[in-house]
Amino acid sequence: MANYDIPENPAYSPEITKLEDSNLASATNLFNPLFQRIITNIHALSVLLGKTAVLKGPDDPTEQTAGAVGQQYLNTATGALFVCVDIKDGVYIWTSSGATDASGIDVDGRTLDEVLADLQKLIDDGAVLLAMEDPTESTKGIPGQFYFNADSEVLFICVSAEDGVYKWITAGGGSGPVVLPQIVALVATGAVVICTNGATVLSAESVDGKAAIDVPGYGNWTLQATLDGHTSDSVTVTVDQVMQYVITLSSFEATLTVTAEPDAEVTASSGPNIFTGICGNDGKAVLAIKYADTYSVSATKNDATSSTESVAITTAGESYTAEVTFMTLTVTIDDGSDVTVSNGSTVFNVISDGPMKFYLPNAGTWDIAATLSGETATGSVAVSAYTDYTIELSYVKITGVEWNYANASTALTRLTKTSDPNSLVTVNILTEPIPAVGTGSGSSPFDNLAPWNGMDEFNVINNEIAFQKGETGFSRTTNDTVVRIPAFWYKTEKVTASSKMRFYVADKPKAGFSIHPAFDRGDGKVRDCIYVGKYNSGASYVSKSGIAPIVNMTRAVARTGSSGKGTPWWQFDYAAWCAIGLLYLVEFADWDSQKKVGRGYVDGNSAAINSGATDVMAYHTGRPTGTDGKTAVMYRCIENPWGNVHDWVDGCNANNRLVHACLNPAQFADDTVTNYRSTGLTLPESGWTKEIGRSETEPWAFVPITNGGSETTYVADYVSSATGWRVLLCGGGWSGTGAAGLFCFTASNAASYVSASVGARLLYLP
16 A cells, blocks of 8 residues: 655645635535545545554454444454445444455455545645644635544634634534535525425524525425425525525515605615515615514615614415605706705715706705806705705895785785796795884894895094994994995886785896886995985984984975985985885785884874984884884884884976976986986875875886775875975974875975974985
């Protein structure tokens, strides 16, 4: 026989890699030819190593002659050679070997020498390492290589080799375990799984939703489960290597309809049981659930993940539903806009084409910016819940109201983006303004909209705009105090067929809109704001707190006194009065300013009160504490725009009740139409105003055209008129009662008229 070297520390080190599956490496294939050859030669190898030395005796061996399987016995008397072929319950089975010596023993049709030569080649080729001890982490090998401990007759296989550490597991021989392919069936806990290849039948019970079965051979294995009398569908697995095969068995089926978003991918999962689907155009996905369990349901779309809903699915054949929602943001802006939606490093950028819906991957504050033709619109939305947030951006913010002048109600209807027949409105007003009383708080949705939010108090020092309210140095008593009105654009229309008038205000230029003439007076200068006196003018034509109003002067005298302060001072005029009236009307949507803001100082008083009664107020609109009708009133920082004393209003002349207007203060004059333009509207006889007309030439002008209303209906303010040349007073005095109000229009006095109830107000045109 050949001699075999048994290295104490085998060192075989070709290129080392890691098996793809460290638990059941494909190299441990029980049934490949290499493995079979090794197993076949184990006992022959033990003979070679002296583990089965030839026994000798003068007689043939009997069933009591102890030996090892494969061990030889020589009858020294006859020269016959026997071999132990089996041991059963202490009985030794010997048979004639037919060989003349041990090398001639038959092993599966081959001689022992042939078997051992084959094994030696496996050792020489490095397919198997041979030693007298178990391998350790430092025993070099490559994944898939075998190692045989000739002392214990245990076969090992290398399953990984990383960073100089070698992992060996037992692969067969001796008493060590043999690695088998394994099929894991995912099935309801308690189910009994049957696995068969036709000849062999195996079974296992599912624990924690799994049943694992080691199969002893290659080929097709069919599995089926039973539970509570129900049999699952069968699944056939083709086993062709030593690895773990995972299948699903189920006879349970229920329907889960998930509502999410169109094209969203829906997932229902519970441990290893995962079911998915894609939502259709209706935003629904129908999943066939194979196992009773509690499922976590969610969806993904555009890299965003929805909310999660838990659904307990318990009964076969039942239909279940779940609804998950995304954090989304719908942005509306003019088509063609370049829109950016961002939160930190997450940025979406699209060109708008109708409302755009963004699927947000996280909560937080999302900033939105849009640009188009050099215009920019921005906004932000704080996102915290799985719901749809909306923002409507507009390069021009437009609000509006509609008046049914055939209806006796003083109220106007707010126009919205959907109700506006002209589709001009871009901002929906959802709440009503609330004036303050005393030092209490007020509120208005217009506090965030231009031009209203730009109306504030300023001091004028040496004919220059100086301190704004709140700044150090601001003083209502020391300095002239005025109220800024930012420029705005307007549109009015009258629809006679439906007895409707509509009034719009825009914060920027817009096709079909005009800048209000209070800011473009035909003097070659378009202003971005104007300023009106906060208070009724006092002596020396100042606008200061704590001063009695100046009275008993004609409009011409008041004009001269106001402009005498120096450039750019003028007297309050018709264009400014109409601008304030339009801003009030769109904000409060009601003609009755006394009802909405306060009656003003109008009820049965005998003299004017000093300016500054509203200084105690923290809010810009309302009245001080006291009896309504006996206290001052304020609208957007302007004190007593009605009540206390009438204000002379320049730039408006009426001749035989036909109203004319002039915009340029340098051209203001009484009893003339020179430099004035006819409104084409004629005042009614004195009475409660029922209808305000719309001039085709001066559509900004508020001109009463019919009477017949009352203190509580239609316009709810009084109009006075007379034939001949007449000048304009507005607001009403301390005894005006309900006839007073922002739209009180008095054009019944000649230019020579003076009265203790008639005062003035300043206009500052930068």
